[in-house]
Amino acid sequence: MAAKRVVVVGSGAGGSMAAMVLADAGFDVTIFEKGRNYFGDLTEATPATQYSNDELKSDRYFTEPDPIIEPRTYRRVGDTEPRVTGVVQAMPQTVGGATVHWDAKTPRFWDIDFKKLSMLGPIPGADVADWPFAYRDIAPLYDEVEQLIGVSGDINQIAPGTLAHAPRTKALPMPPGPSQLSSLKAVAGCAALGLHAFPVPMAINSRSYDGRPACNNCGFCSNYGCPIHARVGALAPLRVALQRGARLRERAWVTRVVHANGRATGVEWLDARGVKHTEPADLVVLGALAIETVRLALMSQLPDPSAQIGRRIMFHWFSFATAIFHSERLHAYRGRSTTHVCDDFADPDFAGARQAAAAAGLPYFRGGTLELGGSSGPLTEAMSYLQVLPAASPGKPFGTAFKQLMRSSILRDRLMGIQMIGEDLPYPTNTVDLDPTVKDYRGLPVARITYSPGAYELAAQTFYLPKLRAIARASGAETTTAIAGVASDQYPIAASDRPDTAHVLGGMSMGTDPATSVTDGDGRMHSLPNVVVADGSGFPTAGAHNPTLTIMATALRNARAWARESG
């Protein structure tokens, strides 16, 4: 009998993991990637690559969809019209997905993330839920993924508070790489305040691993493709999938899941020239990243009797601190983008947090993990100075004043950044749907994002922003500030006017009740069981840490269930 046909939509973290499992189980797997392939032979450990140390290439949407032809729209809850048409939560659309430019932080989610409703309780206005599995169920899968993609770190240095919520038994495959100077400054600041910083587990080689070289600290890390494959992410499972016979179609855009009578029968897809094709399938795996997966589900009019598709989109609610050192330069252009984290603010029982929550009328709140250190490139830096020059150089916001700022490098070489990846609750009012008027270059409706933080995120932000600034000060910097990541009614002055956190979760959430979830506990759609979800859109809650490792571990878990039951 011919092998059952599987279409995987998306070659990123979740899609590649599912493709690996299903190809290994003998299925006939075809991976459809909407974007281009900038690699050579992906069955090799170190395929040829077009990724490079090139900030302008990155700014020119090398990996991300070009907003001129593929925009999204964004409005806040309560707005009738979009505030933004253009770049909203852009993520790479290319072979390897977002892991081609991730900074490869691989923390685990905590026990309280998987059983948030049971362990922490409800929050008014939010759909706080338990996941269909617990930390102890997914822990062995975390171990497997860490081995597969190559994680460096030292479990003996991980803070006790983190280990209490995410216990580990196995050593990581590699020791940590070199600590970045800017991260060490922040670590000192944390220590001075009694906070617990440690080298973050990250999927970057500190020695040669699985045929790939050690990281050589080139400095073009977060937001850049790795030119030497010291950081691969989804390419590791993708390689196995291709070795097991899976096929990869690049620039193949799945625009419709074809279905009838409660079963999907295949997909329609467009090639680079816009020519439509069809591909039959016995199983369709959605892994296009949360927003595009929801868009595809809605364009396909997948059965949705309880109107759950696209609800509870989650982005994480970032807050930043900036430390500017007057006495020395920190050369964050060398090394991994940040090397240390601090989890203290992710703990709902952090000193004072319960009281601050109560004062805000909440039973509890959490901030999130802190990424300690890092800076930006000179193009980003230069554009930042344009914001301050009208005030710093009145009447002439250019010329020698601009060049003096560039030479001072207060916003690059002297800068140490701290970012808090604030937990973001699942609100039924935060949604992705199809924009009623804006179309892309093929005439298809674009994704419309409707999103606002709730009292939970804002109360946590108000509590932690001053503490972020305190870490910056304690790190030894002469000038410090702190700022909200994304503008809100409460914090109109922010680093960005729109969601741009590159953490995109929810919208197709897993659950046991078809009235309140899109898929069952293994990621199969309640209403269409041979359509399954492999990306972060299945997350019932967002956690307070970088999500990719959990996306991959969840895809590994669920794909094994699909292989068992579809085989």
Place this chain on the structure above:
Amino acid sequence: MLSLAALMPRELLAAAYADTKPSGALTGHQAAVVEAATARLVPGPTDDPAEAGHPGAREAKVTNYISAMLGALDPSPPRVFAGGPFSNRAGSKRNDMARFIKLDDVERIGWKMRLDDLKQQYATGIATLDHAAGGDFTTAAPAEQDTILASDPGGFMSLLMQHTIEGMYSNPEYGANAGLVGWTDISFPGDSQPRGYTAVQVSRSDGPDPLELNAVVQGALALIVSTAPPES
């Protein structure tokens, strides 16, 4: 500005507009206006005495960058995405970045729309600068050029500033940052592969390097902290 036009010989004005010899995607005159304007935005030693020893847009050949960008789809392969993984600046003998990446049909659709729009903005913006200068922006006095640019006519100064920044501080394969003068002036070493950095270079301070607290830097720092929450 009107008085300047009145003083300008009619023949000179006519000559300025008759010069349509193309320099990449810009005519000779358009390129001259871009050169003059970008040299005010990011001046070098000949443009501002305060920049003695500090090359600017003119020395970095920013006009080359802008011309190459506007005409990026003309050569094959298009000059949109430089190749990878390495240049020959940090230990590789071969410069992969000198070979640009072939665009596919989808990328070409977006870049054609972007560049058609930018070419129109440049044609209009340059004409606006000329008009504001009474006919020829390149012959206006530097102070007058500054005044015109500071008014950001039609947003064209902002657009030029963005592209001047891109040319100054991007990889030289895109047409500017000639001789790496943009990076050198800001002590940025640029692309580092395949050499990279040692663990010691990553973790250790390079030593004291006191910030010069001039008026502009002080103004910028004050603005940056002005919206900060208190520490606690």
